Amino acid sequence: MSGKHFDVLIVGSGAAGCVVADYLSEHTDKSIAVLEAGPLDRNPMIHIPAGYSKLLAKDKAVWPYETVVVNGQRRRFRMGKVVGGGTSVNAMCYVRGQKQDFDAWQEAVGEEGDWSWETMRATYIEQERNDTFHNEYHGIDGPLSVELPGRINELNQRCMKAFQEFGLSYNPDYNGQSQAGVSPVQSNTDNGKRASAAVAYLHPRVDSGRVTLLTSRTVTKILIDNRKAVGVCVLHGTQEERIYADLVILSAGAVQSPKILMHSGIGPRAQLESFGIPVIEDLAGVGENLHDHPIIPIAAFVKGKMGYQAAAQGLGMLVSGVRYLTAKDGPAAGNGIETVSYWDPDDLQSEEPTVQCYHEPIISQDGLNPSGSRSGVTFATVVLQPRSRGTVKLADADPTSMPLIDPNFIGDPYDLKVGIAAVKSVRKVMEQRSLADVIEEEFVPGAKVQTDEELGAFVKQVATTMWHPVGTCKMGRKDDPTAVVDASLKVRGIEALHVIDASIMPRIISGNTNAPTQALARHASKMLVARYFS
Numbered sequence: 448m449s450g451k452h453f454d455v456l457i458v459g460s461g462a463a464g465c466v467v468a469d470y471l472s473e474h475t476d477k478s479i480a481v482l483e484a485g486p487l488d489r490n491p492m493i494h495i496p497a498g499y500s501k502l503l504a505k506d507k508a509v510w511p512y513e514t515v516v517v518n519g520q521r522r523r524f525r526m527g528k529v530v531g532g533g534t535s536v537n538a539m540c541y542v543r544g545q546k547q548d549f550d551a552w553q554e555a556v557g558e559e560g561d562w563s564w565e566t567m568r569a570t571y572i573e574q575e576r577n578d579t580f581h582n583e584y585h586g587i588d589g590p591l592s593v594e595l596p597g598r599i600n601e602l603n604q605r606c607m608k609a610f611q612e613f614g615l616s617y618n619p620d621y622n623g624q625s626q627a628g629v630s631p632v633q634s635n636t637d638n639g640k641r642a643s644a645a646v647a648y649l650h651p652r653v654d655s656g657r658v659t660l661l662t663s664r665t666v667t668k669i670l671i672d673n674r675k676a677v678g679v680c681v682l683h684g685t686q687e688e689r690i691y692a693d694l695v696i697l698s699a700g701a702v703q704s705p706k707i708l709m710h711s712g713i714g715p716r717a718q719l720e721s722f723g724i725p726v727i728e729d730l731a732g733v734g735e736n737l738h739d740h741p742i743i744p745i746a747a748f749v750k751g752k753m754g755y756q757a758a759a760q761g762l763g764m765l766v767s768g769v770r771y772l773t774a775k776d777g778p779a780a781g782n783g784i785e786t787v788s789y790w791d792p793d794d795l796q797s798e799e800p801t802v803q804c805y806h807e808p809i810i811s812q813d814g815l816n817p818s819g820s821r822s823g824v825t826f827a828t829v830v831l832q833p834r835s836r837g838t839v840k841l842a843d844a845d846p847t848s849m850p851l852i853d854p855n856f857i858g859d860p861y862d863l864k865v866g867i868a869a870v871k872s873v874r875k876v877m878e879q880r881s882l883a884d885v886i887e888e889e890f891v892p893g894a895k896v897q898t899d900e901e902l903g904a905f906v907k908q909v910a911t912t913m914w915h916p917v918g919t920c921k922m923g924r925k926d927d928p929t930a931v932v933d934a935s936l937k938v939r940g941i942e943a944l945h946v947i948d949a950s951i952m953p954r955i956i957s958g959n960t961n962a963p964t965q966a967l968a969r970h971a972s973k974m975l976v977a978r979y980f981s
């Protein structure tokens with residue numbers, strides 16, 4: 448074999464890849480390389496917290512994925528393609544999910560592993576450096592900064608009060624004992640800068656020389672010899688290279704990890720054979736079980752200049768920029784998402800919310816950037832436990848082709864029911880005093896949409912990605928024919944190959960997926976050390 452060799456190769460420098468690199472570099476003396484398809488995270492818009500909407504709007508640092516036609520339209524499905532992966536372009540909201548999410552993971556592996564809430568809660572605490580909370584739910588010694596907003600703008604203050612008038616409790620900490628209620632958002636920022644996984648975990652290890660980071664390297668397939676991973680094929684520009692390793696970790700995310708497996712001959716036999724890819728391991732679950740949180744926006748114009756409509760455009764943006772550069776302060780120093788609500792529309796007192804709703808103090812055509820001059824609020828509601836399942840499939844045998852992504856948004860009647868109920872709840876919230884005093888008119892879906900049938904059609908038309916794809920290489924018990932990895936996240940039937948990223952979640956977490964992905968990566972890294980290096 449000629450080519451570079453490392454003890455451990457990690458494919459992808461996103462939420463999971465950075466955590467694995469950090470943990471293995473601290474707890475072993477092995478040589479470690481991280482291969483990343485995207486560039487270094489040098490773009491200043493990555494590090495200014497409010498910059499992500501500009502990056503996404505201009506398709507910078509992202510894979511330009513689209514879905515297949517879902518409910519009549521293709522939808523943008525961008526994912527981070529840069530050092531830090533999703534954590535360099537995401538909205539930084541820090542959410543852990545509910546205990547029952549991890550009960551479901553534990554049920555998926557049964558006696559074969561420990562993915563219990565107690566274990567995962569301890570893992571979250573180890574990773575966290577919280578600026579406010581320090582108790583049985585929060586840590587202050589970890590590498591990952593978690594902050595409350597420095598200030599909550601008036602429109603969001605009104606949203607918080609209106610949700611309480613509607614019947615929710617004020618909950619200072621949705622990552623504490625209960626998720627339910629209306630709360631300030633906790634974010635991965637650090638004194639006015641984005642706290643990406645690359646900043647928190649990877650760069651210190653690369654800077655110290657402990658980890659080799661190779662950027663602009665697209666892994667096209669895993670090299671497998673006698674049912675054991677021995678390295679990867681890489682495209683570097685137009686050049687092909689092979690890099691060898693004793694252990695290969697796929698952390699390429701929920702779209703690319705199953706894609707790479709399939710190009711390597713690991714996946715559903717019929718699909719691989721249809722493209723002439725020799726089958727090494729027939730694993731039916733690769734690329735199946737894709738699910739994501741569907742966003743359903745409800746938007747209304749408000750009186751005056753409340754919120755960030757003006758601050759994020761034109762002269763307002765310039766002023767925000769100057770304030771940020773001089774004092775690391777103002778709207779650009781935060782993600783612009785300051786408050787959130789969690790509830791169950793069927794039972795407002797439930798401790799197991801089924802809906803999450805960020806209160807975004809802007810009106811936007813693309814869901815990110817303010818559009819137009821009228822101020823307003825957009826309630827970004829999501830179904831926390833969608834039951835729809837979709838797929839990631841190969842388009843052809845060419846590893847550089849875009850995959851076929853079918854998230855099947857609102858494909859299950861439960862998702863439609865919760866989506867409609869969420870819109871009705873938000874309309875009631877907007878009728879409460881603290882918002883009614885300032886709302887001028889509902890803009891989306893608009894007054895014409897009233898019956899359940901009309902609301903259902905609206906939900907299907909608008910529901911799109913919250914950028915939380917998971918589940919396409921799910922973990923499960925030996926007797927689960929759809930499991931791709933076992934409880935230690937080793938690929939079934941292949942030695943020295945693990946998948947560690949959001950794709951292994953058997954069921955999505957009730958909340959944003961960055962923090963759970965980092966926690967699962969740390970937990971899996973401990974198992975790697977115990978299995979291979981102790």
Ligand SMILES: Cc1cc2nc3c(=O)[nH]c(=O)nc-3n(C[C@H](O)[C@H](O)[C@H](O)COP(=O)(O)OP(=O)(O)OC[C@H]3O[C@@H](n4cnc5c(N)ncnc54)[C@H](O)[C@@H]3O)c2cc1C
Binds near residue numbers: 458463531
């Ligand atoms: C726009 C956006 C907003 C989001 N907002 C939030 C939020 O506010 N809060 C939250 O908790 N979560 C959020 N998320 C989700 C969160 O960022 C992801 O769940 C998380 O990053 C997933 O981690 P991962 O390690 O599985 O994959 P990623 O972080 O996507 O990392 C995968 C990495 O692998 C690289 N890669 C892929 N294929 C290859 C290949 N063939 N060769 C080499 N490298 C490859 C990618 O370029 C990428 O860097 C958001 C995501 C996006 C995109």
